[in-house]
Amino acid sequence: MSLLDLFLGALLLLTGFLAVRLKNAVHAALALAANFILVGVVYMLLEARFLGWIQIIVYAGAIMVLFVFVIMLLYAAQAEVGADPLPGLKPLAAAVGVVGFLALTYAFAGAKAPLAAKAASAALAGGTAEALGPLIWQTWLYAVLLVAALLLVATVAAVTILRPGEGGGR
Amino acid sequence: MSVMALAKALGITLRHFFSKPVTIPYPDAPVPLKPRFHGRHVLTRHPDTGLEKCIGCSLCAAACPAYAIYVEPAENDPENPVSIGERYAKVYEINMLRCIFCGNCEEACPTGAIVLGYEFELADYRYSDFVYTKEDLLVDTVGSKPQRREAKERKKPVKLGFEVPYVRPELEGVKYE
Amino acid sequence: MIWALFVTAVKALVLILALLFAFAYITWIMRRGLARFQIRLGPNRVGPFGLLQPIADAVKAIFKEDITVARADRFLYWLAPFLAFTFALAAFAVIPVGPDGWVVANIDMGVLYVFAVSELAIYGVFLAGWASGSKYPLMGGLRSIAALVGYELALGMAILPVVLMAGTLNLQEIVEWQKQHGYFIIYQFPAFLVYFIASLAEMSRTPFDFAEAEQELVAGFHTEYSSMKFVAFYIAELLHWIVGSALIATLFLGGWDAPFGLPEIPVLWLFVKWALFIFLVLWIWASWFRTRYDQMIRFAWGVLLPVATVWFLITAYYVVKGGMA
Structure with missing residues (x-):
């Protein structure tokens, strides 16, 4: 746990907190994008370099851009003012959060120490594309194809549902 | 949008790239004007006697659509006539900011006294300087008010920034244009 | 370690300047x-x-009033x-201008x-559109996102065959591959075409300069900006043009490699190829x-x-x- 790791962890927590608590949706989305970039940096520090770049390119660069695009398109930056539809949920959510945190602490307290990041990452051989390629396309090929099919189904479903005219329910 | 059309567009601009620009590098080079250009007015004189052609009839002031001309006539002194008729224009002023350079005054003038010349470098700084008097407009005067002012300050002759193929005959006595 | 950092810092500073x-x-x-494409002279008054003229423009821009809209x-x-400015500047760090150490950051995955x-860099564009709080910049910003993201995909797809043939994501090694085997513009001409067109869109250059379509959007996403922020x-924007041209020259035209066996001089050949693309983009802009x-x-x-x-x-x-894998 070097100083850099602590610093990054603190920044991750801060941006995550801001992403949830900022009132302006565009600011919150930008905090989330910063969070994703920091996660990419963490991946790179853990020697999973390819994954780190992909995290930045795909998450912060494409997904968050489109997210903010939708917010801007719908002028949805300011939250709508109105009554909370589920008033009893906040204390319940807080309770679940506390219980979950305690459970995780108990689980990690009893676990044996993980491999040092460097040693574990050595197995990744620097996390370059050359190292990941055989893993994705040979060892875990069917899992990758399954995920791809899932994404395809989701895309087609989204387009079909939102198609104007005689398409499915709007 | 076919690829051929796009390629032809590129060809046109490339041809332009290697041809000589059509820009006239004024003020380093004179602007070529046409002979009937509507520039600053000139009050002409008769070539043989040297008397002014203007008889102070104010037809130009009446014809001016912008009310830019002010004429005050006066009786000609028989021993020292200024113009060839009975009267001459004692005060003749044109407000260059009101003038629209339409040429109605030139068309209305019965003696051909007021004629539109070629000078266009009339830009100046104060409104009051734009009311040109008879002295500023007479045919003996070369250059506009700001040009003459700067020429006097710099002790150089007035340099006119244009050239014409020929001076039209109505502009009698105009030499340097 | 410290020395390496210092050298990189100096290289970075030189590059930025x-x-x-x-x-x-x-x-x-x-x-x-x-101007020459339009048969006229350009600015020729300020200096020979x-x-x-750029210095005069810079001085003028600095003295302009800096407005923040309400x-x-x-x-x-x-x-x-x-x-916008930072990320446009940052993109040049991985482009090799000469063999071996002539690059600011020889990242293994330079392409990524x-x-x-x-x-x-897209963030800068649409955030400007949003933050201005008025409709023309917002429209400009939204148009930019949709178009830039779409062309970014085509860009990525066009680079993939190059990466496949070179077998590496490292830009310096891609140039070395081209030095040995020949330039990618020959082997990958369709990819070059797609990459060039997508690059024009990424640079927001005609025929894709939607973001500042003056006839439609006043000045697009930077309408409400003045003085140094506009600068x-x-x-x-111009750095995107510069960096994009350098990238095409590196990926498809061999980067710093001297063609036809001419003498190798570090920065010169990349400059020549880069200048070629600068001219090409300008020519297209004029036409x-x-x-x-x-x-x-x-x-x-x-x-x-799809292509x-x-x-x-x-x-x-x-x-x-072919067994190149």
Whole structure:
């Protein structure tokens, strides 16, 4: 746990907190994008370099851009003012959060120490594309194809549902 | 949008790239004007006697659509006539900011006294300087008010920034244009 | 370790200064070049041949009044030009200008770095549009996102065959491969075409300069910006042009490699190839008109992406069959 790791962890927590608590949706989305970039940096520090770049390119660069695009398109930056539809949920959510945190602490307290990041990452051989390629396309090929099919189904479903005219329910 | 059309567009601009620009590098080079250009007015004189052609009839002031001309006539002194008729224009002023350079005054003038010349470098700084008097407009005067002012300050002759193929005959006595 | 950092810092500083100088004189090239394409002279009053014009422009811009519109989202309004400028500048760090050490950051996955930076640069554009709080910049910003993301995909698809054939994501090694085997413009001509067209869109250059379509959007996403913040956007835009041209020269035309066996001089050959693309983009800017926005999006998703994908599959087949994998 070097100083850099602590610093990054603190920044991750801060941006995550801001992403949830900022009132302006565009600011919150930008905090989330910063969070994703920091996660990419963490991946790179853990020697999973390819994954780190992909995290930045795909998450912060494409997904968050489109997210903010939708917010801007719908002028949805300011939250709508109105009554909370589920008033009893906040204390319940807080309770679940506390219980979950305690459970995780108990689980990690009893676990044996993980491999040092460097040693574990050595197995990744620097996390370059050359190292990941055989893993994705040979060892875990069917899992990758399954995920791809899932994404395809989701895309087609989204387009079909939102198609104007005689398409499915709007 | 076919690829051929796009390629032809590129060809046109490339041809332009290697041809000589059509820009006239004024003020380093004179602007070529046409002979009937509507520039600053000139009050002409008769070539043989040297008397002014203007008889102070104010037809130009009446014809001016912008009310830019002010004429005050006066009786000609028989021993020292200024113009060839009975009267001459004692005060003749044109407000260059009101003038629209339409040429109605030139068309209305019965003696051909007021004629539109070629000078266009009339830009100046104060409104009051734009009311040109008879002295500023007479045919003996070369250059506009700001040009003459700067020429006097710099002790150089007035340099006119244009050239014409020929001076039209109505502009009698105009030499340097 | 410290020494390596120091050397990198010096290289980075030299690169930044070179890029800013290049930006200033690209404005001169742009104005004089466009003028010659339009049979007129460009600026020629300030200094011989107008060479001091960029300095005069800079002085004028500095002394302009810096306005912040009332309805602007202050934090984003300030942040957007900073983002645009920084990421445009950052993209050049991985481009090798000479053999071995002549690169600021020889990242193993240089190609991915370039992507990441291009996508982060999009943030500057649409945040500016949003933060200005008025409709023309917002429209400009939204149009930019949709178009830039779409063309970024085609860009990525077009680079993949190059990466496949070279067997590496490292830009220096791609140049070395081209030095040995020949330039990618020969082996990957369809990819080059797709990459060039998508690059024009990424640079927001005609025929894809939707973001600042003056006839439609006043000045697009940077309408409400003045003085130094506007200069930051302007620098970012021209830097995209500069960096994009350098990238095409590196990926498809061999980078710093000297063609036809001419003597190898580190910065010179990349400069020549880069200048070729600068001229080409300027020529296109002077000659063609803007595509309609929906035509442009349809072109990206319906033509460029399928063509790039098919070419990628063809290349993949040949790479595997030819045993280059």
